[in-house]
Amino acid sequence: MNELAAVIPWLGTHKPRAARWVVIVLMITAPLIAAFFGRTWMRVLDFALLYVMLALGLNLVVGFAGLLDLGYIAFYAVGAYTWAFLASPHFGLHLPFWIVLPAGAAFAALAGLILGTPVLRLRGDYLAIVTLGFGEIVRIFMNNLNYPVNITNGPQGINALDPIIIFGWDISRNWQVTDNLSVNSLFFYYYAFLACVIGSVIFIQRMQVSRMGRAWAAIRDDDLAAKAIGINVRNVKLLAFSLGATFGGVAGGLFGAFQGFVSPESFSLMESIMVLAMVVFGGMGNLGGVIVGALILSFLPEVLRHHAVPLQQAVFGTVILDPEVLRLLIYALALILMMALRPAGLIPAHSRYSRPELLKAEPVPAEGRA
16 A cells, blocks of 8 residues: 555655555546446456456565566466356356355465476576476466367456355346446456455455565575575475465456456466566566556556557548557557666565664774674
């Protein structure tokens, strides 16, 4: 909350309490603002929260532990397909969400352990290549496991997934208040996803300032020195991979319930790169920066999709660049500018372990030290 409040110009610096209230009000009223521009933007807002969850999980691996993961979208796929297997007509199973969602998180955590175990000694580019391959392996498996036994339904995907039902209340259905007034289900999905994001932020914040979070920071800075001071580097890295994968699995399950359909094309390498770009753009290791980066890069493609073509026709008389190509170009330019102007990201991370009263204290003279 404090990191997000600090983003607000002037108010975040001079009146942090007021800035925090502004953030809270924006979180509550965001779907109302989006609804003013149409249901499409409400749907975009819901998807943006899913990307926030993905970015938070990847930030735990990349930003906290310093492990470059280019196959993170594979855990998203594991969570989504777990929901498709356990809550759809595909296998005739319709388990409740409070069983399916934890199952997706558990399977994703297991996939994180499977990925983390063989790559413990790899660093940098080698780690990135292996994790990239893992992500592609999962996508190809999902694309081809329809013969001789149909498990994933191949490239056709699985549809008619069950929505989230809480105590008999189907949040995918509009709520008819009166004959002339109804509340769209996109509002309910937004607040359900927002609750998951808030829970994720609280959990990650507590992990960051815990003993394990400090171990991740030590490994990120120098894993050899961390091993020398007694940190079990192997177990700490495995925990980072599994915990980060857990958030991807939860986001994947929510995606399946929200979309009602999953297919391998939703989990391509480009999705992994986009989530990594959100983390780098916002600020690795800073929860507020990652959230802001995920929101900006989630809305940017939709803004381009709606306005790029009319703007080019008005200025040049023809369409020079397709919105999809323009989106990738802007992603690349944004990352290049960030690396040149703000290498630490839009909102750089700072130490979470130093106490403000100690930072402001006067240094102790040498003769006064014990």
